[in-house]
Amino acid sequence: MMSNVARWSALLISGALFAVPANAALPSLEVSGGLYVLSVPYLEYSANGSIFAFSASLSGSRITSYRLSQASSVALDKSAAAATTPVLTESAGTFTLTLPYLEFLNGGTRSGYAAALVSKDLATFAVDAASVKAISSNPDAPxxxxxxxxxxxxxxxxxxxxxxxxxxxxxxxxxxxxxxxxxxxxxxxxxxxxxxxxxxxxxxxxxxxxxxxxxxxxxxxxxxxxxxxxxxxxxxxTSPEYWQLQGTGNGYANATRAVKDGSVLSWVMHWGTEAGSLAGRHEYFYKTVAAGRDGVAIATTAGTATDVATLTSFVTDTALGLRNPCTPPAYTDCASNSGALEINALQAIPVAAGKTVRLYMEATSLKETGSPTRIYSLDSKDGLTGQRYSSNAAKTYCGGSGSTDYAPGGACALTTVIGLSGDSVKPSPLKQARQFKIGYPTLDSWLWNGAAGTYMIVTGDDACGKYSNALFYAVYDGTDWTVQSDGSGCAKALVAKAHGPVLVHLGAAQYKLYYEDQSGGMSGKPLRLLYGNGAASGKVDFDAWESSASAREVYFLWPDGTLLDAQDESGLGDHMIVSDSNLASQFMFHNLGGFDNAKSPSGSLGLGISKLLNP
CATH class of the missing domain: 2.60.40.10 (Immunoglobulins)
Known part of the structure; x- marks a missing residue:
């Protein structure tokens, strides 16, 4: 027996084959030479799990019945809107041609209708009177x-x-x-x-x-x-972003400090429900300059709110942290060349697999020629608490003067994540890898699921000599991080002349990126803002980001509402924004003064906090 598709195709009138684009006009009905002519440029018919597309023309002396005049196969349009696409169906030997929308042209008048036609033989069709309803074809716009x-x-x-x-x-x-x-x-x-x-x-x-x-x-x-x-x-x-330092007055000295004995390169982790009794509280990793504890300190909040009061009440546990194994500036007390690693920028990532906190960090190899900087990682030994990193149960911190903890085989041995060009371990097309941030969907979960396609934005210098102090792009494949390169093997810069990336998840595969601009362009104000959207692929790849030519300025206000100028803003370097589930309440940690401020070069007075005023 001839198939329905074959029967329909066999009705083609000799010489009447015509090619109609799949996205042609919707059906129309008009009176011509005493006949009603119904044109259906595109319709779909499903059979045996496949979808076929046709065009057809029908005519009749009465508006209620028609004969097939022409039919032709056309290309299937996968983008056709289901709500308006004509469909041919079969049930118990009866075919129904459903027309969700057709235009009736009669004497210069255009009207819109929905209708269905039925047929037993795919040759003659009768209008189902009950299906006909008027639809305005040209409604007025707002x-x-x-x-x-x-x-x-x-x-x-x-x-x-x-x-x-x-x-x-x-x-x-x-x-x-x-x-x-x-x-x-x-x-x-x-x-x-x-x-x-x-x-x-x-x-x-x-x-x-x-x-x-x-x-x-x-x-x-x-x-x-x-x-x-x-x-x-x-x-x-839309308006630019305005952030306001907390405190009083219009200077660093009277700004509220989240931490007084620290500066730069900090990270705040917000414990989620899987952390048990710690859930809702915040853990702050920051670079301390306290004598005898030079390195990374760890502080926590007692409260669970994400507000200024809570985020400025951190209490540091001086028994914890990652201390540097060598004392600056001479570094003469290093006990091990391979373990002589000075830890700088870091990011604490709570990992779903294994329920651990993975501390990613930038560390400088002090005894290696040129003092190169790489990206390393170290997993916590106390699960999602994320405060103990030494395999030596008797020791609550890592490192310290003369320590070999960070060397291979040490109690806090670091794992190389991104090496440098020429390295035997995790080589990359970079000759320096410094401040970085990893982007993962924190609005979905505080835990990182380790998904392939996760990305990292890294400050560094490329081995080809094209860029110095630029932002590069690394992608995780489920095991390793790979710095993206061009056809010649050179690292691709997402932003040239920039450092200190900060990432904020905006939902789905959308993020915003802040960075400190060093091009000297625009107003000279250092902080810039770009957006990335990976909705097309579900992953935020290199091309998902706007170009740096589209970077927006970000504005900072002193507590009294005075606008910071470019030099004062440069003293807020090395920013970090609290990861939280509420984009309506965003807080940024930053330095309070620094040597980048040409008006008043000095060390930071501590770590201050700003609030986004206009989310």
Missing amino acids: TNVSVAATDGKTAGTQSFSSSTKLAVSWSAPGYAVDHYEISAVESIKNTTVTTASASSPVTLGGLKAATAYQVTVKACKDSACQSAASAAAVSAA
């Missing part, structure tokens, strides 16, 4: 569309609005609207944010800071939005 900043604030002399939201309002058209679809397309990577609303106004969230958008409001007459009309796009832009 009018008076307005897009404006929202959540306005004032601090000192500075006024600003939300950096991630825009308020959209409009006037409704003169008919019953099922719902509205509001879309905002940004100007840099053309990513789109869309939301639905039953009425005006609506607030669009999840936008990028300091970014221009084209906002469109579409009125839908039905739930599938088969009949819809869009207003002309309206341009608007």
Whole structure:
């Protein structure tokens, strides 16, 4: 017996084959020469697990019945909208051609309808009268569309609005609207944010800071939005980010300090539910300058809130930490060349597999020619508590003057994560690997699942000599981290002339990246902001990021609302933003002064804290 597809194809009129694009116009019905002509440029038919596509033309002397005039196979359009695509189905020997939307042209009048036709032989079709319903083909669009900043604030002399939201309002058209679809397309990577609303106004969230958008409001007459009309796009832009130092006055001295005996290269970990009684509290790893404990100190909060009061009440346990094995500046007390590693920038990553805290760190090999810096890791010995890192149960800290703890076989032996060009262990196309951050979906879980495709942004110098102090990109394959390179084997720079990356997860595969710009461009203010969106592949690869030409300025205010100038802002170096589940409340830790401030070069007065005023 001839298959249904073959039967349909066999009805082709000789010489009537024609190629119709899969995305051709929707069905139409018009009167021509006394006949009703129904054109269906694209329809789908499913058989034996496969989908076939056709075009067809039918005609009849009455509006209620038709004969097939032409039919042809066409390319399957996988992007065809299910809500409006005509479908041919079969049940108990009866075929039904469902037309979700067709336009009827009669004497210059255009009307919209939905209808279904039935057939026993795929040659003659009759209209199912009960299926016919009118659908407006040309509804009016919303009018008076307005897009404006929202959540306005004032601090000192500075006024600003939300950096991630825009308020959209409009006037409704003169008919019953099922719902509205509001879309905002940004100007840099053309990513789109869309939301639905039953009425005006609506607030669009999840936008990028300091970014221009084209906002469109579409009125839908039905739930599938088969009949819809869009207003002309309206341009608007979000505000830049404004962060305010906590404390009083307009200088480093009166700024609130989260930690007084520390500076730079810090990391705060927020314990999750798997940490038991520690859940909700914060653990702070920071570089201490305290005599006898020079290295990494560990402090904790007693409270569980993510607010200024809690995040400035860290208590340091002086028995814990990772101490440097050699004393600067002479470093004459190093007991082991291979273990003479000075630890600097770090990031504590709670790992789901094994329920451990993996401390990733930058460390300088003090006794090696050129004092190269690599990226290492060390797993905690107390699970997700993340405070004990020595395999020597009798010792609560690692390192110390003359210690061999960090050498191979030592109680705190470090594992190389990213080596350098020419290394025998984990070589990379870099000749220096310094400050870094690993990006993983902290809004989904505080624990890293170790997924392949996780990325790391690393400050460094490339071995080809193209870049010095640039941001490079490394990707995890489930076992190793690989620094991305170009066709000639040279490391690819995500941002040239920059250091100190900071990453914030924004949901799904979206992140924001802060870094300290060293190009001297724009206003000279050092902190910049870029966005990455890996929605297309589900992974945030190198190309998911905006180019550095699109970097936004980030603004800082003193506690009294005065704007920091470029030099004062440079004293806030080596930033870190608390990883938390609430993007409406973001806190940044940073230095309070530094030698980068040409107006007042000095050591940091401690680690201060700023709050994002306009999320």
